[in-house]
Each structure stands twice: as structure tokens, then as C-alpha cells.
Amino acid sequence: MKYRGKVVVTLKSGVFDPQGVTIKNALHSLSFESVEEVKTGKFFEVLFDAENDAEAEKLLEAMCHQLLANPIIEDFDFSLEKVK
């Protein structure tokens, strides 16, 4: 079966996010003064085959741990959907 995993990788809290600060300042200069904080992260969409839902979840989790997210400074979250 084919699955589509949508993965969001963000910095762990406490890890400084200079890109987020830069974007917040840029938004302020574009007159979005009400912006208090911006956090940045990565998004991946992975199309892959798996026997069943359990295996799909296990595979995507392993992909995140081994490559898509840096376990030292990043957290990840994902959703899975079957593809017809």
C-alpha cells in the first residue's frame, strides 16, 4: 500500500532560532507589529510503500530519527494518509 507522510520538524524549545528572529523583525518592518514570536522549521512530504498502517508508522518514524530530524536540537511530528 502507498502512504503519504507529512512531517514537520521544529527546533526544541530553548534552542535559539535566529531565522525566526529575523523573520519577526522583517514582519514588523512590513507593519505587522502585533507579531510576538516566529518559530521556523522544516516540512517534508514522503510518498512510500508499506504493508500496513503499523509498518508505515514505524518506517516514517525511523526516517525521521535517522535523517529528517536532528534528535539533538529538533522535534518532529507527522501525519500519515493512505494514497489511493
Place this chain on the structure above:
Amino acid sequence: MKYRGKVVVTLKSGVFDPQGVTIKNALHSLSFESVEEVKTGKFFEVLFDAENDAEAEKLLEAMCHQLLANPIIEDFDFSLEKVK
């Protein structure tokens, strides 16, 4: 009222994603052979104030159009939640 917007920015279909190809090849070399395609994108979490839901949606949409997404090659999608 305080809102948290979660924004996902992805490349428009048809736009070449070299990073996605590189990640797919890396996943294959890590024995995730069943991966067919990887698409990459950006994720932003924006904490900001707005009068009401409608204004929050309008503000976040404008932030995406003006800064967070490049309208020529990128699409964006977002969700909004009130922050207590």
C-alpha cells in the same frame, strides 16, 4: 486576542525540488527503498495578536503573501488557533 498560526510553505507542482531528490537518495542509501518521492518545504509558527478570527486570518494570509511564501514558486497553507 492572541493567535498561533501554523504555516506550511511548499513548492508549486512542477517546480524542481533538488533537495527532495537528495533526501530521497539518502533515504534509499539508509535502506528505505520503498520511498518513491520526497517533497521539501518550510514551516512557520507565528504568535500574534488580532481583534477576531477574521482579522487573524486576513493578517496571516497577508504575512504569507508578503514574506513567508514566494508567490511565484511556492504555495502555502495554514491553520489558526486561539491562544489562552
